[in-house]
Amino acid sequence: MTRSLSQQDISAKDKVIVCLVVLFTAIAMTLEFYWIVHNQEMENRTDILARAIMLFWPADRTFRLPGYSVEKAFTLAIEMGNTLITPWLSAFLIWAVLKRRPYRYALQLVIATYTCYGTLLYYSVAHISGYVIFERKSVGIFLLFYFVNFPWIAAYGWMGWDAYRAIARQRA
Numbered sequence: 647m648t649r650s651l652s653q654q655d656i657s658a659k660d661k662v663i664v665c666l667v668v669l670f671t672a673i674a675m676t677l678e679f680y681w682i683v684h685n686q687e688m689e690n691r692t693d694i695l696a697r698a699i700m701l702f703w704p705a706d707r708t709f710r711l712p713g714y715s716v717e718k719a720f721t722l723a724i725e726m727g728n729t730l731i732t733p734w735l736s737a738f739l740i741w742a743v744l745k746r747r748p749y750r751y752a753l754q755l756v757i758a759t760y761t762c763y764g765t766l767l768y769y770s771v772a773h774i775s776g777y778v779i780f781e782r783k784s785v786g787i788f789l790l791f792y793f794v795n796f797p798w799i800a801a802y803g804w805m806g807w808d809a810y811r812a813i814a815r816q817r818a
Contacts, residue, residue, distance in 0.1 A: 659808065660743050663754070666801045667736045678729045685722065686712045704781040705791035706772075717779050720771055724764050732757065751809040751816075758806030765798045 656664070680695045681688070688696060688710050703710045708718035735757050742750035772779055772791065780787050 656744065663805055663808070664740050664743055666805070667740055670798065670801070671733045671736045674729045674733055678725050681709060682722065682725055682729055685709075685718075688712075702790065702794060704787050705794065706779045707781055708779055717771075717775065721768070721779075724768055728761070728764065732761070751812040755806055755809035755813065758802040758809060761802040762799050762806060765795055765802075768795060 677695060677699060681699055684691055684696070688699065689712075699709055706721065708715065708721045711718065714722075735753065739750065739753050739757060741747075742753055769792070777783060777788075777791075780791070
């Protein structure tokens, strides 16, 4: 018996893309959403999600302090987009990948582009401000700041490049 197109296995590359999207969506819907809801009271929280976020405090004090400084407002805006918009688009992307919809690469490119852009903006604002969000300036904190956020640039950069190549191939 032959299997229909929808029953065929997806490629290894597409499995990796789906897994990465699921991973980043899970982070958005747990840690990042938790912080959005509780951002004004983080220093008083002791549950497991607060403790996980606490590990990043030295690299970005806006995740700890109450109020709405310019730095915190920027981080909050980036995280709200990542938490309230991206999961819906990501679910649509996963569906499009699994169903082999032709617009999947355009959607993948859009999500990858704005995610990389948002992460690069986060890096840039921190750098231009002289890293005012850091608790103190040390090699360890610089590494924490850059390496914790780097997976979004690396993964979505690769997904964007994959989408670009697929779109370019279709146009050739």
